[in-house]
Amino acid sequence: MSLNPDFHFSQNSLQDYVDCPRRFELRHIQHLEWPALQSEPVLIQEQLMAQGRQFHKIIQQLLVGLPAEALTENADSANLAQWWDNFIHSNPLIGLPEKRYAEHYLSCPLAGYRLTAQYDLLAVEPGKRTVILDWKTSSRKPRREFLKNRLQTRAYRYLLVEAGTQLNNNQPLLPEQVEMIYWFAEFPGEPEHFLYDQKQYNEDRKFLTDLIVEIAHHKPGQFILTSDEKKCLYCSYRSLCNRGEKAGSWADQEEEPETTSVQTVDLNFEQIGEVEF
Numbered sequence: 008m009s010l011n012p013d014f015h016f017s018q019n020s021l022q023d024y025v026d027c028p029r030r031f032e033l034r035h036i037q038h039l040e041w042p043a044l045q046s047e048p049v050l051i052q053e054q055l056m057a058q059g060r061q062f063h064k065i066i067q068q069l070l071v072g073l074p075a076e077a078l079t080e081n082a083d084s085a086n087l088a089q090w091w092d093n094f095i096h097s098n099p100l101i102g103l104p105e106k107r108y109a110e111h112y113l114s115c116p117l118a119g120y121r122l123t124a125q126y127d128l129l130a131v132e133p134g135k136r137t138v139i140l141d142w143k144t145s146s147r148k149p150r151r152e153f154l155k156n157r158l159q160t161r162a163y164r165y166l167l168v169e170a171g172t173q174l175n176n177n178q179p180l181l182p183e184q185v186e187m188i189y190w191f192a193e194f195p196g197e198p199e200h201f202l203y204d205q206k207q208y209n210e211d212r213k214f215l216t217d218l219i220v221e222i223a224h225h226k227p228g229q230f231i232l233t234s235d236e237k238k239c240l241y242c243s244y245r246s247l248c249n250r251g252e253k254a255g256s257w258a259d260q261e262e263e264p265e266t267t268s269v270q271t272v273d274l275n276f277e278q279i280g281e282v283e284f
Contacts, residue, residue, distance in 0.1 A: 009036050009230075010223050015114070015121045021215070022158040024222055026238050031222070032230035033244050041244050058086050059144040062192060063110075063127065065091065066142060070109040070128065090144060090192035097195035099140065099188070104132035108174065115169040118219040124166050133176040139163055139187040148194045155201065163187060164203045165211040182208040 009032070024031035033039045065078050065087075075095060082091035107130045114123040128140040141159070143149075154160055164185050171180040185203040232248055233239070239250035 009225055009227055010120070013121075015123050016117070016219060017123055018157075018159040018162040021162060021218060024218070025158060027233035027242065028222075028225070028230040029232045029248060030242055030244055032225075032227075033247070036230075039244075039247075041247050054084075055086070055144070055146070058084055058090075062087060062090050062144055063142060066094065066127070067109045070107055086144075093192055093195035099190040099195070099198060100130075103130040103138055103140070104136055106131045106133070106174075113166050113170040115166055117169075118216045119223065120219055122162060122166055122169075122215065122219075124163055126163065126167075129167070129171075129174065131171075131174045133174070134178060135184065137167060137171060137174065137180060137185055139167060139185070141187070141189050142192065143189055144192045146193055148191050148197060151199055154189060154199055160187060160201055161211045162215060164201070165208060165215060168203070168208055181205075 014035075020031060020035045023034055033041070061081070065081050068078055068081075069075060079091065082088045107128060108126070109128050111126045111129050112123065113126070114121050116122075126139055127142050130138040130140065141163075164182075164187055167185055168180050168182050171185075172178065174180070175184075182203045182205050187201045187203070189199045189201075191197060232250070236250060239245040239248070242248075242250070245251050
């Protein structure tokens with residue numbers, strides 16, 4: 008067994024394993040930093056990543072009560088100004104439940120480990136409806152089928168049902184009460200909505216459980232390279248794995264680039280909603 012018993016899975020780590028088991032091992036078990044560029048041109052990528060983080064921060068400040076007018080000056084680049092203007096004028100918060108939790112962590116036990124997530128926004132009408140909102144700042148809008156199959160979509164909805172009781176007046180949250188919305192700063196009028204139901208919940212539970220069990224049973228050396236070398240174009244480990252030196256273009260990347268280090272994020276677990284073993 009390669010995993011530490013207190014290993015915490017996230018949608019990012021699970022997606023890494025699905026994309027390439029070797030990437031999962033290098034990033035989440037060995038915590039190996041590798042200097043290869045994730046995409047080119049690197050300066051544009053770095054700027055977009057920094058602006059994406061800043062955009063999330065501005066919305067978080069809005070959701071905790073700071074007035075929109077005071078936050079406008081924080082949108083201090085052309086991209087940020089456009090994204091903020093799109094947000095204000097399209098207002099994706101219209102029609103959402105009034106009880107809202109920004110940058111909220113949830114955690115639940117699964118297959119002997121823990122599954123955790125940080126949600127951009129949870130909007131809750133206890134006993135009736137809970138909406139997950141996720142902000143995306145990529146310059147290219149992903150295909151709906153791509154989003155549907157991402158571990159983020161599957162893990163976020165499943166985890167909310169499992170660990171969202173405290174948000175729902177301590178009543179179990181039904182899958183049919185959950186909806187996930189991706190809102191795109193570059194495409195404000197084209198959000199993608201994903202409802203949930205018991206059938207999909209059951210499928211997700213089995214899929215996530217089987218995936219974690221599979222990962223947990225791997226030993227060092229059993230995390231193989233992906234056979235889809237197109238995925239290597241946007242992987243920082245491609246030169247280490249002899250999968251080429253040149254990065255793919257950021258403009259062709261369907262998913263937003265990673266914005267965090269390979270090191271595990273320090274979480275305050277007293278602030279994480281969870282269910283116990």
